[in-house]
Amino acid sequence: MAITKRQITIVLSVLASLAHHPPKPPHSTNRSPQYLAALSSLAAYALHSSHVYSLPIPDIICALTLALPPLAGIVLETVLTLHNTLAQKGQLHSSRLFQITLTAFCIFETVLATLAGTHISPPGSLDCALRERWTELFSAKEGEKIARIQDGFECCGLRSVRDMAFPFPDAGHGSEACVVRYERDTACMDAWRGEERKVAIMLLVVPLAVFVWKVAILLSPSSSSAFLPSAIRLPSEDGQGGSRSRGAIEYHDAEGVAEEGEADSVRAEVNRLNKDSNVASYVEGGRVKAKNGLWQDHENWRETQ
Template identity: 55%
Template sequence: MAMTRRQVVTGFSVLYLLGLTILAAYALRSSHLYSLPIPDVVSACVVALPPLAGVALETVISLNEKLAAKGQLQTSRVFQVTVGFFLVFEAVLATLAGTHISPPGSLTCALGETWQDLFKRKEVERIKRIQDTFSCCGFNSPRDMAFPFPDATHGSDACVVRYEREGACFEPWRDEERKVAIMLLVVPVAVFVWKVAIVLAPSSQSSWLSSHIRLPSDSSHQGSATRRRTLPALGYRDEEGQGEEDSLYKAVTDLNNDSRLATHVESNRARSNGVLNDAARWRDNDE
């Protein structure tokens, strides 16, 4: 059985939104795993955005189709409120994600505060996970708040001595934050693009247009053709009722004749004026 256009669009939308959800879930996992200074609530909202948008728009489409089948008014107001809500929601999430991308200087403070907080609370597992993932030691330098923490038996260079690492964690950690933020930014933008595509290119069985401006169906075309056949034929007739079918052509011909006559009269008058002017000049010369 051949699939309808609506089924194809629905299947593509499900796969598209599922891919965006997986991308957002991966970003949430990375943000939490590497203790990035990105609020978990922002990442969680980005994860929830694709399925929520899909369910909401599909519900509005189904409701519109049911009401249209019953000959009732479509729920255009519900559609406008739904689209407006998700537009604001997507803009807020995209803005919050964009603050963790650039400029790079603004990322230093948040990363430094997060690392310092982890160091003060002796978060061994979280700092060790960051250092092991990016093969680094400390924040700004290999001896800056690195694990193992300095104590009576360990100096500030304990990480360098034990793991033989010379690089600091700031640069790779910041790059990871920007990568996660880009993924969180892509998701709401991609959802917005999908929503616009659904609105501007609806399936053959659903339409976002109002019933007053919807294109006529085949049955309406047939009805229009029937009505046109029943209309009496109209022909051009002159004002005097002579019954001439080519009265329009006659009217144009008359206008052309009048134009040529006016041109001829004007040229004769100009010629006459020129003769009179010459006679006047001759008379003045004779005097």
């Protein structure tokens, strides 16, 4: 199957979004590339923030969230193109593949949204993971990472300005070295927790936005014929899969149709029913008369005996 122009546009737009230069769409009415590029940029920013501030959010969640928008765009476009191609050939059994693909993406998006939601609320439950992360950095003497957190939020230490702060205590200076050097009086816990929640919200928005985008694509008039089962599609005008569709039931006014002489009008149907009723009445009347005549002949015969 040949690669469509829209597939190429989606791939190029996603790659360009990572370089912060999203391309213009080939048509002004097609907003999908920009939409997916914006979601990719949002996920890329979340991944960057999580890495810079050493947040206790697994990198795999950020990476999968970053891959979701371009993957959804390419796969959905490919499946729709395949379905339309097979539909034109009269082979509509690809609907099962389409349903499996949608189900898989729904599960994927639900898992990502759930994992991201665990880093949003309640705030008190986040403190444990943050403290464990800071303790790991402090124990491994990751001074550069701790300094990056402290410089980013202009703070010192975790719960207090002396709690595992950088510079680390040594023979030359004590735990107050950060306060003395930078003249800061704020601990990092609150600001660090707020950054984790902000990144988690961005990671939650991306799968939800991709889901909304898929629903909008599938419900759009241009895509409805690609995923609706053939049993509920409206028949075409010429019966050969033409582009013009018609309703399954058509209504015509009796007066207008009668004046146009159409045979299937309501008045013509009523006339046919009346004619059939008259014929039935005539036949039934003849049958009754014949029966009465036979009965009268029988009575006359008995009287003569």
